[in-house]
Amino acid sequence: MSHYAFLLFAILLPGTSFAQSTSTGTNLKISEVAAGLNIPMNGDNCRYSRNDLITMDRKAMDALKIPAGYDEANKACAELSRKGTEASNRAAGLTGDDWQKANDESVRYFEQAGECYKAAQAMIPKDKDEQANDWACLELTGHLHDDGMSSCTPVAQQSLNFVPKNPVRVEGKESYHFVSLPGIGFSGFHISKPYRYTMVQESDGKLGITVKIKFTGVATKEAGMKEKIQQRLDEAATIWEKQSPGKGIHFHFISVGDDGNPDFTVDLKPNAKGDLYDTYWLPSVFSDDTGKSTVAHELGHMMGIPDEYDPVRSVTWEVNDDLDTLRCNPRGIMCDFYKQKVYPYYYYLITRRGICVGGADVDINSKVKQSLDQVQQIQSADSAKKCDSTDQTVDSGAK
Ligand SMILES: [Zn+2]
Numbered sequence: 373m374s375h376y377a378f379l380l381f382a383i384l385l386p387g388t389s390f391a392q393s394t395s396t397g398t399n400l401k402i403s404e405v406a407a408g409l410n411i412p413m414n415g416d417n418c419r420y421s422r423n424d425l426i427t428m429d430r431k432a433m434d435a436l437k438i439p440a441g442y443d444e445a446n447k448a449c450a451e452l453s454r455k456g457t458e459a460s461n462r463a464a465g466l467t468g469d470d471w472q473k474a475n476d477e478s479v480r481y482f483e484q485a486g487e488c489y490k491a492a493q494a495m496i497p498k499d500k501d502e503q504a505n506d507w508a509c510l511e512l513t514g515h516l517h518d519d520g521m522s523s524c525t526p527v528a529q530q531s532l533n534f535v536p537k538n539p540v541r542v543e544g545k546e547s548y549h550f551v552s553l554p555g556i557g558f559s560g561f562h563i564s565k566p567y568r569y570t571m572v573q574e575s576d577g578k579l580g581i582t583v584k585i586k587f588t589g590v591a592t593k594e595a596g597m598k599e600k601i602q603q604r605l606d607e608a609a610t611i612w613e614k615q616s617p618g619k620g621i622h623f624h625f626i627s628v629g630d631d632g633n634p635d636f637t638v639d640l641k642p643n644a645k646g647d648l649y650d651t652y653w654l655p656s657v658f659s660d661d662t663g664k665s666t667v668a669h670e671l672g673h674m675m676g677i678p679d680e681y682d683p684v685r686s687v688t689w690e691v692n693d694d695l696d697t698l699r700c701n702p703r704g705i706m707c708d709f710y711k712q713k714v715y716p717y718y719y720y721l722i723t724r725r726g727i728c729v730g731g732a733d734v735d736i737n738s739k740v741k742q743s744l745d746q747v748q749q750i751q752s753a754d755s756a757k758k759c760d761s762t763d764q765t766v767d768s769g770a771k
Contacts, residue, residue, distance in 0.1 A: 398526040398727070402513055408528025409716055411509045418509035425503050425510070426695050429702070433695070435497055442495050449488035456481030499703070504715065507701035511680050512717040518547040518562070518678060519721070524728035531724035532617045532716070535579045540571040542725045548678045566650060567676030568635040571726040580622040581722065583674050586634035587627060591642060591655035600658045601627045608668035611705070615714040621723070625671055636674055649673040662710055669709035675722045680707040 459478035605625035657663035680700035700707035
């Protein structure tokens with residue numbers, strides 16, 4: 373529930389326009405970016421609508437239900453295990469050949485039980501997340517359009533492999549979409565929210581991304597809170613790091629004081645109805661089990677990725693199930709903040725900005741050089757269309 377309340381709050385704010393950033397990066401068509409991320413498209417359009425994907429995902433989720441016969445299979449395994457324990461108990465009172473016989477019997481039963489449990493487990497279908505790339509198409513298109521650096525769309529591999537020669541400071545704004553009521557002629561509005569982070573080349577040659585947060589409020593004075601905060605931030609950084617392409621990007625989310633030049637100042641508000649990522653968080657995110665993914669979600673915002681769920685439906689009512697309520701890929705961390713799945717397009721959105729603002733500082737190593745050559749070839753073959761980031765009309769349905 374926690375951060376849904378942020379949206380209630382946000383809806384009351386007047387719409388503001390977002391700043392247009394000057395980009396020195398490259399400018400590919402969305403379909404060219406998508407191809408580099410293995411996202412299939414039909415020309416310049418995503419293959420499926422949001423409603424199509426919800427329907428397809430619902431079918432996929434239904435197929436994951438525990439099949440008939442699973443409980444019986446488990447019971448049979450438990451029986452084998454029980455026989456193993458029985459034989460083992462019997463062996464305890466025996467010696468010599470009798471012990472050997474009972475012991476062998478026990479081992480055999482336990483082995484059979486192990487195989488049996490494995491087979492029972494295999495009866496449950498695995499979630500293949502088959503719609504992931506088509507969801508990514510809708511979200512990537514929307515997020516790029518809403519980014520203050522929307523006209524900067526370098527090649528995917530170039531972005532994912534980007535390592536700056538000198539530290540690169542990334543600052544900008546991203547639009548968050550709200551109510552749209554076409555029936556009464558109200559097209560809705562968005563508010564623009566900041567992202568701020570630093571990109572550096574680390575001693576192992578890999579990219580490091582750092583976000584520094586200053587926490588304020590009485591809760592920060594609690595015993596052990598300082599340690600709890602940093603531990604949670606480290607856990608959130610691990611969520612981002614371990615799913616980064618080739619696990620090749622380091623993330624550092626650091627709690628700092630005024631002298632640490634914070635990127636964001638966040639008030640810990642015990643009585644808040646949720647989190648507003650750049651203003652206040654509930655102190656409970658540092659103690660509740662679910663806090664790990666919530667913090668990783670809020671850090672996603674700090675690095676410039678907006679919410680993917682339908683704000684109105686999420687705030688006002690729960691519709692049938694998560695798919696219906698959220699209307700986004702329910703496995704993704706920016707769709708459902710209780711989930712920890714981080715998709716490649718999130719990393720593209722974040723890393724590409726280093727190229728967008730890096731200009732001459734970009735260190736052209738051979739891998740990146742290859743990608744840049746590729747970009748030039750594509751550009752000379754096809755003068756890329758600019759995504760018009762000055763478009764102020766808001767219609768989340770168009771995403
Ligand atoms: Zn959020």
